Amino acid sequence: MVQANMDRRTFVEALGALGALSIAGVGIGSQPSVAVAAESAFPPPQTGKPVEAKVDPKTGDVSVNEDVIVRYSGCVGCYQSCGNRIKLDRATGRVLGVGGNPYNPSGAVKPLPFEAPLEEAYRSMSYANGAGNLTRGTICGRGNGTLDAVSQPGRITTPLKRAGKRGEGKWKPIGWDQLLKEVTEGGKLFAEIGEDHDIEGFKAVHDTVTPINPEQPDLGPKSNQIIIWNTRADGRRQLNARFAQTFGTVNNFSHNSS
Known part of the structure; x- marks a missing residue:
């Protein structure tokens, strides 16, 4: 919800900041339920999942949230061998989200070279330095089903x-x-x-x-x-x-x- 006293310019600027800074779980099916951009007129979040990192839209500096673990892996939902990107809560080990892997050519447009540092992965999926969203790592519905499969209460985890x-x-x-x-x-x-x-x-x-x-x-x-x-x-x-x-x-x- 947008504050009632927000003018048009402030609203547009806030949307731009939102796209640049809230990059948690970039990819189909992995957008957070609430994402709030710093220094905008948006109200503080009431619900949602933590953002794993923020990228300064002007300098490209990356600020990582140490409470969230990000692991780049591979999906085994089928034989396409797409890459996935798993977000975990460090304190509990709970899976927070599943998204596309920007390093994997099976699920990313303009995939990153494997030797690219992880900070570059954050930048590539943001709009830092006015470069635009350079890499979009995506994953299909079956891949996104990983979240439900891992969190399924009836999942068998012991003989x-x-x-x-x-x-x-x-x-x-x-x-x-x-x-x-x-x-x-x-x-x-x-x-x-x-x-x-x-x-x-x-x-x-x-x-x-x-x-x-x-x-x-x-x-x-x-x-x-x-x-x-x-x-x-x-x-x-x-x-x-x-x-x-x-x-x-x-x-x-x-x-x-x-």
């Missing part, structure tokens, strides 16, 4: 073990050490909920000699009972393929396998 009958949808969190032990050793893993049968762990299944079923030799050895279902190919596919070969299973699939 879950079935705590009821199959299909009941009952789960309980367990630690990583317990997960690794149970998956490796096997045993009566669900005895506490009344299931008395033994479940083979990786150690028992790791057998490249004994057939799964002697009457159906085409099924191969017991090691083929392990199925590895891969996700993205950004390093994990090679790791999974190496594990499958070492373990002795032919059942190694990527998410785009037919």
Whole structure:
């Protein structure tokens, strides 16, 4: 809201300052809800997210807000390999916003060279020294969905073990050490909920000699009972393929396998 006693010239000057100084989260979907320019007639903010840096429109000097961490990274929302720019609250680690990466040619017009300092990234996305907005790093709706994905209350961040009958949808969190032990050793893993049968762990299944079923030799050895279902190919596919070969299973699939 603009103050009632603001004249036209002051209003136009304030808009110019707003564009120059409030550069938090430049990019589609990452504009802050409230941005206030210094030395303008705008009222102080009541809500909104902190600005990570300000650029002096005349000198180009950069003032960084140390309470906000900015990380230039890459989006894995699809296979386009666009760059993204993540803003984090230093005190809590909470994600404040996601925007485009000005260094990445997949999402930036006139991308910056990789050796350009971070201060130059702030300047390039501002209107300092009358140069205009030189670089616009953007990211699509799926990339912006990173904010919701990370902040989703139902996001699974710890291993879950079935705590009821199959299909009941009952789960309980367990630690990583317990997960690794149970998956490796096997045993009566669900005895506490009344299931008395033994479940083979990786150690028992790791057998490249004994057939799964002697009457159906085409099924191969017991090691083929392990199925590895891969996700993205950004390093994990090679790791999974190496594990499958070492373990002795032919059942190694990527998410785009037919």
